[in-house]
Amino acid sequence: MIFDSLDVSYGEMWGSYRGMTHRSPMSRALAARKHAAGKDYAVLLSAREQPLALIEYWPGRMWRVYLFDDRSWCMQMIDLTPHSTGMLLAQRNTRWQFPNDQAHLYGKWDVQETTTVSADGQIEVKSEFAGPRGGSPESSHDGASGPSSVPGRKFATPVEKFLCPAPEFGDWQVFAPLLTQQGHESATTVVLNDRSVDEGSGPLRATGIEQLFNPGACDTREGPAVVEPIDAGMLRITSGQLAVSDPGWISNPRTVAVPQGDFPVTLSLLRTTHGADVAAARVTFLDAPAHKWEMTLRPDEDLGLLGEGQFYGVGVDTGAAAFMDATRTVTEEQLEDDILIPLSDSHFSVELPGTEPEPNLIAFRAGQGDGAYPVWTGRTGDGQVSCVVVDFQLRSAAGTEEDVVTDGAIAR
Template structure:
């Protein structure tokens, strides 16, 4: 009989990789995601043996995986919301392994579908994982009437990526990097014209959903931080400066629907890059996709050409594009503000010079999925 369950949490999209969380998160973060209607996963174990994994899906749906004695996922039960406080089991699927019926490991067997023994249950409030205990019996794990839940999730860490060492990205001189010694060389990339009062930071090939910052109309200098190693020269960071006043504080540049409280330790919301390129431009600037190869991507393919300007016509805003560090991924965008809240500058950090937090955080210095 199962009289207690150990409870831990993780990112939902990693739970398919096995019976453990490849990306564990603290219970407080999972609770915030639950309240925000976001996805996450709950692992229920007994004596260090995984018994079930519950995934919280969008729109109130849940998926429950049950594990066999070899800690393999043996059964998958899908639930849909029934009213406001119940879940209806709509599919009960046996998952086969590679040595059964010629199916791939973890694949669905159409012949393995059967009715859900417990047709419905209460939709769990966060932490109310008792609702899934009766389903453990399908794998031979009979729970007692009241199962004790033990929170064994990881502790709350330092939180999202912090803006440390941003100013130093543009200070010339030697640096130690994961690839060996290097030298930082600041470089002028031209003057950016803002006419609408909104700066946009985006991949020039995907300009429909940029990160924006309110700034006064005007022309502002763009500076690149070039990181020179024995093998190459890469853009380590890019900055557009609006005021001569040094920033009093730095903040992550967020979209209106983004909440740093919903991301894990060392993670961030950043500019997504799919063309190996990032651009500073006015938020109203339009980009002709058919001209990007000739006017942006091809010129930036030369080793000695880290940036390129697309001029505006007349008084229209221009665009300054630059190569994105090692290439595609997601990179943090920081807004430096004065004591009275004005935007002094905006910086894109391509994370070639890791901070202490990035060095100490599991996962290293790679781009965040956020």
């Protein structure tokens, strides 16, 4: 393809996803903020509705470029790292050969060639084959035969051949020369056209969190349902720090400064014709309504780096979440015998007691399973913590279906 302009759009990192558009698009302004903060994002360069390059920005000023051919097949991956000259070094260049569309779709290459370049220009080229080299096409895809390779070639060459400028944000013409490696040809001048999405309303907002605990009938994506608040016990806080975490991964929980003492925990059950799930969990510190709600953040998290409907939340890998004092620990035996086994039976919550006056832990089922869920801190008009709520997003406060959002920035 000969191109004189490139359409530019932004989104979350694609990883191994083999598509032709962003799965999670973002605005140019958000991508710029992520770049300035050293956070990852992706840039798609396309022409005439065909992808030519997907560029991923990684922490540490590293870049990864996926190149597409005229069939819109992803045929090449180049990793670029900072070089002592201030430029970027194409440290690793991987090319693939695919026998047909289906093989490409599932990443089943026939040949993979990888060129590695050291900082001083030492080159190594390695080739791998899906089956024994020299075998028939049928044998090359025989799982029993396994992949094969040939000895790598090593030689030296001027490192300048593998350097390119490190771009400022928006200077994507820097990567245009790489497109020639897949047969594309650029005009003398290449114009960039911004095709990014609008900024939108920003991160997920806390809307009607109190209503999640109002008993009575409501509508959900599963049909009619009934909200039933239940008591889950008293949580003891001794350190002045509430922790919210998966009980199996409590090394880096979300914490909130709260009073010391014993405080009630309430679960909001959502009962449908399919059964009951925990829709939300709340620990109450003051008998006063929340004047405002704020997303519970870690010190290094910035709401300005979140896209439309995104949130920083608690990650769940064991199917359970928990409220606990920040000093509380859980042994592997306790996790399995005293938390996960009871929760897998008929229990919606379980208490892991502490020896007086040590803090306890109250764990509960996490909605419909593993995922990422927002944690909201409700504060009174004078800034005191009224309550902390985990919303498992099974319903909206208005009782209508709620869009599922992903947390691209989640860190447990």
